[in-house]
Amino acid sequence: MSDKKETTLQIAGMTCAACAIRIEKGLKKIDGVEDANVNFALEKSKVTFDPSKANVNQFKDKVQSLGYKVVSEKVEFDISGMTCAACANKIEKRLNKLNGVQNATVNFALESALVEYNPDEVTVVDMKEAIKKLGYRLDQKQEAKGEKVDHRQKEIEKQKGKFIFSSILSIPLLWAMVSHFEFTSFIWLPEMFMNPWVQLALATPVQFLVGGQFYVGAYKALRNKSANMDVLVALGTSAAYFYSIYLSILSIGSDAHMVELYFETSAVLITLIILGKLFEAKAKGRSSEAIKKLFGLQAKTATVLRDGQELNLPIEEVIVGDIVYVKPGEKVPVDGVIFEGRSALDESMITGESIPVDKTVGDLVIGSTINKNGFLKVKATKVGKDTALAQIIKVVEEAQGSKAPIQRLADVISGIFVPIVVGIAIVTFLVWYFVVSPGEFAVALEKLIAVLVIACPCALGLATPTSIMAGSGRAAEYGILFKGGEHLETTHRLDTVILDKTGTVTNGKPTLTDVILSNGFEEKVFLKLVGTAERNSEHPLAEAIVEGIKEKGIELGSSEHFEAIPGFGIESKVEGKSLFIGTRRLMERNNIDVGAILPKMENLEKQGKTAMLVAIDYQFAGVIAVADTIKETSQKAIERLKNMGLEVVMITGDNKQTAQAIANQVGIDHVLAEVLPEGKAEEVKKLQKDGKKVAMVGDGINDAPALATADIGMAIGTGTDVAMEAADITLIRGDLNSIADAIFMSKMTIRNIKQNLFWAFAYNAIGVPIAALGFLAPWLAGVAMAFSSVSVVLNALRLQRIKLKG
Ligand SMILES: Nc1ncnc2c1ncn2[C@@H]1O[C@H](COP(=O)(O)OP(=O)(O)OP(=O)(O)O)[C@@H](O)[C@H]1O
Numbered sequence: 001m002s003d004k005k006e007t008t009l010q011i012a013g014m015t016c017a018a019c020a021i022r023i024e025k026g027l028k029k030i031d032g033v034e035d036a037n038v039n040f041a042l043e044k045s046k047v048t049f050d051p052s053k054a055n056v057n058q059f060k061d062k063v064q065s066l067g068y069k070v071v072s073e074k075v076e077f078d079i080s081g082m083t084c085a086a087c088a089n090k091i092e093k094r095l096n097k098l099n100g101v102q103n104a105t106v107n108f109a110l111e112s113a114l115v116e117y118n119p120d121e122v123t124v125v126d127m128k129e130a131i132k133k134l135g136y137r138l139d140q141k142q143e144a145k146g147e148k149v150d151h152r153q154k155e156i157e158k159q160k161g162k163f164i165f166s167s168i169l170s171i172p173l174l175w176a177m178v179s180h181f182e183f184t185s186f187i188w189l190p191e192m193f194m195n196p197w198v199q200l201a202l203a204t205p206v207q208f209l210v211g212g213q214f215y216v217g218a219y220k221a222l223r224n225k226s227a228n229m230d231v232l233v234a235l236g237t238s239a240a241y242f243y244s245i246y247l248s249i250l251s252i253g254s255d256a257h258m259v260e261l262y263f264e265t266s267a268v269l270i271t272l273i274i275l276g277k278l279f280e281a282k283a284k285g286r287s288s289e290a291i292k293k294l295f296g297l298q299a300k301t302a303t304v305l306r307d308g309q310e311l312n313l314p315i316e317e318v319i320v321g322d323i324v325y326v327k328p329g330e331k332v333p334v335d336g337v338i339f340e341g342r343s344a345l346d347e348s349m350i351t352g353e354s355i356p357v358d359k360t361v362g363d364l365v366i367g368s369t370i371n372k373n374g375f376l377k378v379k380a381t382k383v384g385k386d387t388a389l390a391q392i393i394k395v396v397e398e399a400q401g402s403k404a405p406i407q408r409l410a411d412v413i414s415g416i417f418v419p420i421v422v423g424i425a426i427v428t429f430l431v432w433y434f435v436v437s438p439g440e441f442a443v444a445l446e447k448l449i450a451v452l453v454i455a456c457p458c459a460l461g462l463a464t465p466t467s468i469m470a471g472s473g474r475a476a477e478y479g480i481l482f483k484g485g486e487h488l489e490t491t492h493r494l495d496t497v498i499l500d501k502t503g504t505v506t507n508g509k510p511t512l513t514d515v516i517l518s519n520g521f522e523e524k525v526f527l528k529l530v531g532t533a534e535r536n537s538e539h540p541l542a543e544a545i546v547e548g549i550k551e552k553g554i555e556l557g558s559s560e561h562f563e564a565i566p567g568f569g570i571e572s573k574v575e576g577k578s579l580f581i582g583t584r585r586l587m588e589r590n591n592i593d594v595g596a597i598l599p600k601m602e603n604l605e606k607q608g609k610t611a612m613l614v615a616i617d618y619q620f621a622g623v624i625a626v627a628d629t630i631k632e633t634s635q636k637a638i639e640r641l642k643n644m645g646l647e648v649v650m651i652t653g654d655n656k657q658t659a660q661a662i663a664n665q666v667g668i669d670h671v672l673a674e675v676l677p678e679g680k681a682e683e684v685k686k687l688q689k690d691g692k693k694v695a696m697v698g699d700g701i702n703d704a705p706a707l708a709t710a711d712i713g714m715a716i717g718t719g720t721d722v723a724m725e726a727a728d729i730t731l732i733r734g735d736l737n738s739i740a741d742a743i744f745m746s747k748m749t750i751r752n753i754k755q756n757l758f759w760a761f762a763y764n765a766i767g768v769p770i771a772a773l774g775f776l777a778p779w780l781a782g783v784a785m786a787f788s789s790v791s792v793v794l795n796a797l798r799l800q801r802i803k804l805k806g
């Protein structure tokens with residue numbers, strides 16, 4: 001199998017959803033490209049490809065040849081350490097090989113490098129590191145820093161300028177038109193505005209300087225044998241404009257005031273459509289606010305100790321292994337481990353937990369959290385795009401940029417829509433010209449223009465992506481990270497929720513509670529053997545046992561042999577003695593008689609404790625029990641799920657009694673206990689066979705297969721990375737309320753998309769016949785079109801105000 005690679009390109013110049021489809025098709029045609037997914041709203045394209053056959057430069061060329069542009073970040077470096085042109089070559093090759101670098105050129109004479117890259121995939125630090133390994137040094141040139149252009153902001157500025165310019169020119173034209181009518185003839189009008197040549201002078205800049213973007217867009221579309229909204233606008237306004245010129249020429253020598261011209265039709269139309277675009281750009285900017293907020297959480301600089309010196313560095317220059325100083329009240333700049341000091345940390349921005357957490361040497365700190373009171377020295381373990389926050393941002397961006405299946409339909413429809421509309425417009429013209437009002441060219445032309453303009457499918461293209469963006473962005477603010485638009489769509493159909501016990505329903509931090517000895521074993525000896533054996537296990541149960549035993553002041557040794565038996569327990573050899581610690585089944589498997597202790601053990605289990613049997617040298621030696629606390633929010637959250645009509649099931653590898661005791665406390669009726677790790681996925685499948693739409697919620701490595709199997713896997717953000725990888729949704733806050741919130745958010749988003757699609761379809765379906773029948777002046781059609789796009793976007797933005805419980 002070939003190695004697949006994925007890359008994201010930022011694309012500029014798309015005017016509607018049809019452009020997105022075109023780029024998608026173009027990219028897919030390239031040999032080696034397996035999949036391409038272009039998002040119109042986010043202006044991004046995700047490409048999956050085989051790197052041995054295709055490369056990013058090909059994609060750029062393709063996009064360019066279709067008439068769009070790939071936007072990339074640029075950075076300039078000073079290079080030190082080069083001795084000859086071969087060095088330059090080597091560096092250039094290495095840079096170009098980096099994932100995410102689109103083009104790198106090294107100039108030996110100037111000792112500089114210019115790199116175009118995609119900041120989502122590669123950072124300046126990555127480049128420096130790679131080149132450092134070759135024995136050279138890159139230093140970022142000062143002026144290039146912080147030059148990150150927000151092209152969305154630029155777009156807003158551009159459209160705003162255009163709108164003001166074309167408004168100023170259009171107002172006199174509109175004025176002339178209004179005072180043209182019988183009933184408004186009392187309105188004073190400067191004589192010259194009636195002059196056809198003055199009108200032409202006013203209308204021409206609007207038509208070509210402002211409206212030029214529609215001609216360009218239309219040309220690109222037609223050249224690629226497709227049609228989009230630009231084609232409709234260009235056709236409609238050109239018809240009005242050129243027909244007016246024709247009439248003006250005819251009028252030479254006659255009384256100019258008597259001619260009816262249509263310059264205002266095209267100019268006002270263009271002005272209104274530009275206004276619509278301006279609103280659209282503004283609204284799009286607002287819906288990416290969730291990501292901006294997340295970016296805002298990042299610290300900008302860090303105090304780093306290097307070669308005995310305290311340096312204040314920009315955050316991009318911190319590397320793994322650096323010792324970072326974090327003063328009280330400061331943001332932790334990167335993910336790391338405390339190396340010296342203790343403090344309370346406010347982690348609410350990541351976990352949602354408002355009470356500060358006490359941390360000390362050896363504890364993990366997360367970048368962007370706030371150090372409340374102590375001075376900390378932290379050893380950086382993750383920087384740049386690897387930090388927890390950067391990962392969160394990445395997931396949110398991807399979700400916002402991905403497509404929900406429901407959108408495909410809209411894309412296809414808007415793709416075939418335009419040719420049909422042009423057809424309808426021509427028929428309308430012919431019917432008016434030959435049948436309704438024979439010979440009246442102007443009247444028929446006006447109808448044609450109105451149809452062309454009202455039929456514009458721009459609202460249709462915006463309907464889904466704007467909702468997905470707003471919905472997933474809002475969810476992210478509550479710590480619910482959808483990995484893709486399709487999950488946002490599936491989630492609202494769920495009817496069954498399976499909860500893992502440890503770490504999901506409970507806090508997953510058990511503590512040692514009981515030790516029962518048997519067969520005359522002495523406590524100290526027993527605990528030392530057990531603790532030493534469990535030391536090798538990474539299971540939370542083992543951690544609890546080791547911790548508890550250490551607290552009793554018992555020193556642990558090292559074991560000669562260790563083996564974890566997933567779902568059963570462990571087997572170990574300590575001080576020449578063989579040990580088994582774990583479940584009843586583990587004892588049965590090894591023919592160890594535990595009969596007499598069972599009633600006592602069950603007693604512990606009925607209290608919700610997890611009791612483990614211990615055998616030393618094949619002789620039963622005792623029981624060791626731990627208890628986990630239930631999350632405060634679990635019971636209410638489970639009640640909420642039940643009230644929403646969902647079936648709630650608890651699944652665990654723990655024994656029946658313990659599981660049942662916990663389930664009773666939180667109000668879960670269905671319990672699947674003593675399920676082996678590989679069995680969890682099987683249980684999910686069983687429920688799916690019964691026609692259920694199943695969500696699996698878990699945190700552990702042993703939950704990963706089930707998370708992947710379920711219709712929707714939800715990983716608890718405080719759990720393991722493996723679980724998060726396998727899941728479709730990450731719940732950053734451990735609170736189970738997030739499950740209900742995720743389902744609710746999904747329902748609201750889907751409802752919002754349906755409203756948008758309905759409105760967009762209805763607007764075209766109603767507007768086109770009205771225009772064809774002649775009840776709609778062209779300028780009104782323009783207003784309606786702008787209004788429909790803007791209303792779709794505004795409706796989507798309502799999702800951003802939804803309040804969730806979690
Ligand atoms: N390191 C260990 N030491 C002793 N017993 C263990 C150990 N690991 C597992 N066991 C035994 O095996 C059982 C099943 O473990 P498993 O990891 O499958 O589930 P769990 O962590 O108890 O529950 P959940 O599935 O809710 O996370 C445990 O309840 C325990 O009795």
Ligand SMILES: [Cu+]
Pocket residue numbers: 229456457458459785
């Ligand atoms: Cu439009």
Ligand SMILES: [Mg+2]
Pocket residue numbers: 502700702
């Ligand atoms: Mg577990």
